[in-house]
Amino acid sequence: MRYLMLQENSGLQFVALPESHMYQLVALFKRLHKEIDKLTISDRPVLPTVLAECADLELLGSELSITDGLDYVSGLERRFASLQESEYPLISLLTEIRALQAQLEFLNEEE
Template sequence: MRYLLLQEGTALQFVAMPESHMYQLVALFKRLHKEIDKLTIADRPKLPQVVAECAELELLDKGLSVADGLDYVSELERRFASLQESQYPLISLLTEIRALQAQLEFLREEE
């Protein structure tokens, strides 16, 4: 298992991902950050900054928690699927998010 540290404003968030799929989540964030400004809607979703990736994590602050990778990607999919974008081809971003989501669902079923 690997952990991704995300920062949105002053808030920190940790996401646990299988090591075999962490690179896909990082690449997905890079693509989303690159494409988010191309959306024509006024209410663009906020994206956290990717701060770090690590193999081990020990949280000392009781107020922090680790989000499951599939749960996090599923929430990301819901946020982007709900956008009312008519100009930018949002389907390409959703396809990437859903592909990772499907792979994580398959891994969970295999466990």
């Protein structure tokens, strides 16, 4: 298992993913950051800043928690699917998010 540390408006977020899929989530964030300014809607989703990736994580603060990767990606998909974008081809971003989501769902079913 690998962990991704994200800085969001609400604070730090820790996302757990299998090592085999962590690079896909990091690449997805890089793509989303690159493309977010191309959206023409006024209320764009706020993306977290990727701070670190690590193999081991021990949370010492009781206010901190680890989010399952599938849950996090599903929430990301819901945020982007709800956008009312008419100019930018949002479907390409959603396709990437949904591809990772489908892979994580498959992994969960296999376990």
